[in-house]
Amino acid sequence: MGRVRRSFIKVGDDLAIDFANTAGTDADSARALRSWRDLVDFLELRSAVSRSEGRALRRMGEEDARACGAALGQAVALRETIRQALEAMATRRPLQASWVAAFNQALVWGAGSARLERQGRGWQLGFAPSWADPSRALAPIARSMVDLAVRSRGVEIRKCANPLCTLYFRDRSRSRRRRWCSMAVCGNRMKVAAHARRHGRRQRPGTRRGV
Numbered sequence: 001m002g003r004v005r006r007s008f009i010k011v012g013d014d015l016a017i018d019f020a021n022t023a024g025t026d027a028d029s030a031r032a033l034r035s036w037r038d039l040v041d042f043l044e045l046r047s048a049v050s051r052s053e054g055r056a057l058r059r060m061g062e063e064d065a066r067a068c069g070a071a072l073g074q075a076v077a078l079r080e081t082i083r084q085a086l087e088a089m090a091t092r093r094p095l096q097a098s099w100v101a102a103f104n105q106a107l108v109w110g111a112g113s114a115r116l117e118r119q120g121r122g123w124q125l126g127f128a129p130s131w132a133d134p135s136r137a138l139a140p141i142a143r144s145m146v147d148l149a150v151r152s153r154g155v156e157i158r159k160c161a162n163p164l165c166t167l168y169f170r171d172r173s174r175s176r177r178r179r180w181c182s183m184a185v186c187g188n189r190m191k192v193a194a195h196a197r198r199h200g201r202r203q204r205p206g207t208r209r210g211v
Contacts, residue, residue: 012170015046018046019046036058037061039072040137052117077102078138082145085149110136157169162180
């Protein structure tokens, strides 16, 4: 089945936010979800599904490509709804009823029960879905988004201050003043740009007064 992809961006500090941040272009390989396998890889890398569940979901993609393709379409639609909800939360606006309905529907797809599973020499608490619908893969994302909504008053959701960046993140900093999706990327770029603008303004008057 091949190796699990390891190139997704992780700056949101939350499963639902990181999923929303996969809304990249096809050329942006570190963000875009181009296939059912990409979606499963993302979920497994974020520990939203176990390795065994990930293998089962990939196998499902091989055995029923049509159903998994439809589930991928549902995932893209859910992602857009999450992005709208995050924008509302970042700007202190209420969630719309249609968004809440979409999250509740995704939760229903994940109906099932907990179960004890072997993990190495020990055990872990796993999850047994009640039916073999590939849409069940979206339930962990919905649960993460619902958790954000429930705790919205105590959670700081922000969009990167770089106007060219579309990434969201959960601000867990002590000061609650984090501005950038990543200091190593957008933070440094914006600081360099600001420095260049200041330097340009100081140097631009190249002629002396009276000349």
